[in-house]
Amino acid sequence: MRIIIDVHSGCCNGVRKAISVAEDYLDEHGTLYSLGAIVHNDAEIRRLEQKGLRAVGYQDFHSLKGSTVLIRAHGEPPSTYRLAEASGVSLIDCTCPVVLALQKKIAAKYRELSSAGGQVIIFGKRGHAEVNGLVGQTDGHAVVVESMDDLEEKLLSGVIDPSRPLALFSQTTKDPEEFAAVAARLRQAASGLEVFDTICRNVSSRHKALREFAASCSVIIFVCGRESSNGKVLFELCRSVNPRSYKVESAEEIPAGIFRPDDIVGICGATSTTRWQLEKAASLVAGM
């Protein structure tokens, strides 16, 4: 049996940076609050909790006066910055530069379109932290489209009005093919549509590479947190080319008896999966 770790898997730049900033702060101060889970990855969260990281919510701000709260790579809406100021909380802003640029782009387009009666549409997961941050740039007016069915429903019900100027953006971690399909359908319906492919290159470049990697192995062990939406997309992509694909949250969940002596086992993960988790999975497989 051969075991290969996908060279393109592991945390993306934005998540890696947020974790490293948190660790540096914890080494110096011992405690740090993070607004929501710093990464959709329970094993990594447990490791950081042992160093003193505590996840908090908006409702906790009033009791955190004088404390420091980290904003994770997903970013936050403007209301969070106002809340922190009003609560006397200092922020360490780890919003990924790619997300920050997208927030600014959406805010500018919203200002431009508002005066022309237009609409901003965001292809993404409703309620996801990054999407909340993006919608916040439009004072809550952007329309979130989750899927093709959702788009059809919104066109039918008039929530999206194709006779108005429209601008389509994407959450950074969405599937490029799905985004292309949504853009094509909207183009068909609306003449005044601008499309901004804002999928992060860290993600879109992974799709092609991961598809090739999964197809070249006989078994895939995909390591990612249950809450990782990017993990769900990337795992489905693996499964579409390799039916012997298994998704596990930690190396210990790898099912027994699934390997054959001549297997090539590929180990890979989401943009929130750390390198140490991939290495641990590889060493566990080697001992099976």
Ligand code: SF4
């Ligand atoms: S996926 Fe891309 S945009 Fe999102 S946090 Fe990672 S590097 Fe930033």
